[in-house]
Amino acid sequence: xxxxxxxxxxxxxxxxxxxxxxxxxxxxxxxxxxxxxxxxxxxxxxxxxxxxxxxxxxxxxxxxxxxxxxxxxxxxxxxxxxxxxxxxxxxxxxxxxxxxxxxxxxxxxxxxxxxxxxxxxxxxxxxxxxxxxxxxxxxxxxxxxxxxxxxxxxxxxxxxxxxxxxxxxxxxxxxxxxxxxxxxxxxxxxxxxxxxxxxxxxxxxxxxxxxxxxxxxxxxxxxxxxxxxxxxxxxxxxxxxxxxxxxxxxxxxxxxxxxxxxxxxxxxxxxxxxxxxxxxxxxxxxxxxxxxxxxxxxxxxxxxxxxxxxxxxxxxx
Numbered sequence: 001x002x003x004x005x006x007x008x009x010x011x012x013x014x015x016x017x018x019x020x021x022x023x024x025x026x027x028x029x030x031x032x033x034x035x036x037x038x039x040x041x042x043x044x045x046x047x048x049x050x051x052x053x054x055x056x057x058x059x060x061x062x063x064x065x066x067x068x069x070x071x072x073x074x075x076x077x078x079x080x081x082x083x084x085x086x087x088x089x090x091x092x093x094x095x096x097x098x099x100x101x102x103x104x105x106x107x108x109x110x111x112x113x114x115x116x117x118x119x120x121x122x123x124x125x126x127x128x129x130x131x132x133x134x135x136x137x138x139x140x141x142x143x144x145x146x147x148x149x150x151x152x153x154x155x156x157x158x159x160x161x162x163x164x165x166x167x168x169x170x171x172x173x174x175x176x177x178x179x180x181x182x183x184x185x186x187x188x189x190x191x192x193x194x195x196x197x198x199x200x201x202x203x204x205x206x207x208x209x210x211x212x213x214x215x216x217x218x219x220x221x222x223x224x225x226x227x228x229x230x231x232x233x234x235x236x237x238x239x240x241x242x243x244x245x246x247x248x249x250x251x252x253x254x255x256x257x258x259x260x261x262x263x264x265x266x267x268x269x270x271x272x273x274x275x276x277x278x279x280x281x282x283x284x285x286x287x288x289x290x291x292x293x294x295x296x297x298x299x300x301x302x303x304x305x306x307x308x309x310x311x312x313x314x315x316x317x
């Protein structure tokens with residue numbers, strides 16, 4: 001006998017609240033999606049042909065010009081993007097550090113904290129690309145404009161993240177320093193800064209990774225970096241040289257991301273991670289095979305780039 005066969009047994013009904021919430025979420029997602037798709041004015045023919053067009057471009061980009069001349073022309077722009085990201089991150093770290101203490105509510109009370117937080121929010125709300133376009137009439141085209149744009153935006157982002165780290169500190173060390181007569185400066189130096197610096201430095205490194213990718217985009221508006229070279233090659237349909245730009249950019253980003261991630265884990269954990277030899281010995285046979293393959297590929301790429309850059313290295317001495 002089932003609930004439908006017996007009039008005495010009633011099927012439990014789901015409360016009205018959760019059902020209405022699910023339907024409301026469904027409508028809130030589907031309706032804006034349909035409205036946004038209609039507003040794009042994309043025809044079905046163009047939508048269906050897009051994968052084939054993208055695949056054709058990817059095939060052309062997959063044949064980069066890795067000759068010494070091609071690498072020699074692109075590598076300075078790649079390094080310029082890295083330099084822009086590094087100096088921009090330093091600017092952001094330098095100015096965001098004191099502003100983070102002013103924005104933290106457990107350190108600074110009242111109006112000063114609220115005003116500083118709103119300033120950081122306003123800085124963070126403006127994209128780097130828009131900041132660069134505003135700075136171009138003042139600083140002109142070039143790497144300095146991109147550096148300032150990344151630095152200004154990094155102030156807002158790093159200041160916000162750092163203030164949240166400061167607000168999450170353990171008050172015990174602060175109270176201990178205060179109990180022995182330490183003033184506010186002593187509390188900051190011996191109780192607050194040692195707690196927050198590992199996470200704040202990790203955020204600085206993470207922001208450096210983001211700035212490397214952002215610096216490539218800033219080159220589109222003439223703010224230095226590799227973006228201008230990439231747009232120029234794509235405009236002239238020179239996909240081979242554009243592939244060279246993408247290959248070297250991705251290679252540089254992967255190196256920086258890998259090294260930065262390892263340093264961040266080391267800083268946050270507070271202890272040294274197992275070295276590559278220990279990890280290799282403790283791994284299974286198939287993991288050792290993968291490690292050897294990855295090392296072989298990495299060494300091959302390094303040797304290949306070293307050979308390709310043999311004409312570039314003497315020119316920068």
